[in-house]
Amino acid sequence: MATVNPPRGMRDILPADKARRESLLAVIRERYRAHGFDEIETPAVEEYDRLHAGIGGDNEKLSYNILRRGLDADAIRTGADDPSALSDLGLRYDLTVPLARFYASNRGQLPAVFRAIQIGPVWRAERPQKGRYRQFMQCDIDIMGDDSARAEAELMVASLDALGALGLDGATVRVNDRRVLDWMLDDFGFAADERPGVLITIDKLDKIGPDGIVAELRERGATASAVDAFDAYLRRPQTLEYNPYGERQIRKALPEGAPDEIVAHLVGIGEAVAAGTGATDIPLVFDPFLVRGMGYYTGTIFELAHPSVSYSLGGGGRYDGMIGRFLGQQVPAVGFSLGFERLADLLDQAADAGSQAIVLVHDADVPLAELIAHKAALMVHGRVRLERRVKNFKALLERSAADGYNAFATVSAGVEPGTLELKPLS
DSSP: OOOOSOOTTOOOOOHHHHHHHHHHHHHHHHHHHHTTOEEOOOOSEEEHHHHTSSOSGGGGGGOOEEEOTTOOHHHHHHTTTOHHHHEEEEEOSOSHHHHHHHHHHHGGGSOSSEEEEEEEEEEOOOOOBTTBOSEEEEEEEEEESOOSHHHHHHHHHHHHHHHHHTTOOSOEEEEEEHHHHHHHHHHHTOOGGGHHHHHHHHTTHHHHHHHHHHHHHHHHTOOHHHHHHHHHHHTOOOOOOOOOTTHHHHHHHSOTTOOHHHHHHHHHHHHHHHHHHOOSSOSEEEOTTOOOSOTTOOSEEEEEEOTTOSSOSEEEEEOTTHHHHHHSSOOOEEEEEEOHHHHHHHOOOOTTTTSEEEEEEEOTTSOHHHHHHHHHHHTTSEEEEEEEOOSOHHHHHHHHHHTTOOEEEEEOTTOOTTOOOOEEOO
């Protein structure tokens, strides 16, 4: 007998939770639109070759592939060791790869600098665990056609504004640049072909600490002199003085001789974010060991942090090389993705705050026409649901409150519409 549960790693979302999630998304959409972004929509399905073009990092290994139509048993056996022979389509594993394809396809109808909102589900064959699902919502904003620090600053200001509108003040953005990482690894003496593996190890710094990082690099067989130089850098003496985000903080966190152009780019982002947020202290923190695993990042990278949780609430970066794979010419691009599922778990925002949601509890003998008239009269105040009175009246009200309703009225036959007494559900 078939199970009635949803597929493993996926969820049914009940009405109250659905309403709350939509309320959060409405706030995010409104703030993003206020910052000049326009919402688009792309298909849930993309071509297999596009999803496996080597630009999606480890996510490509987690993609759900769609079997080609019309394959017989012999064709399936023949292609058993070659997924591309069996699949021509797949479910999107993020919104960035589809966006790059969208821009390449529709560029002639878009402005020179295009600011996009994309909100929708994505699918990854993750190992299901608490807080990690196989289908989840992503909430992205991206800017294409602008290679200046203005683009990063706009994304950060809009995202911090959205979090503030959701009631989550005090967020900061950890910032780094892939070019800084490349320069550091070169300065330490790591060979070009070993740097991807070195970055994977460095990305674990928060989890295993400097000793663990150095030990793993030695186990990897990384250039010994480079590991020694990196080890000395990690253990260098440092003062405990506080430096706000800016040139002093950035240069203090890097080895001597950091490229002036990249430092100036990072400083410019901070100055613009400060102007856009009105904050007396720039809500950015430079982190020279922030890596972010996506292989398509080419410049600035960032993650959204909040003191109430140990994990990031979003992130993104610049991916100037991706659109060129589809268009044949390079187009600068940078994006920021909010971790919507984490935000939804963290925030407890009531759905449709400020509007009424009314339950009309009616006797069995109230004529249908009267019920509909009462409902129509109250719908100007919000949403209205009809419920027949039951013996356990208290349980009915408790269930209605759990479903997001905040007021109720009882209806008897012969009562004039518009004269019902509304009482709070609390």
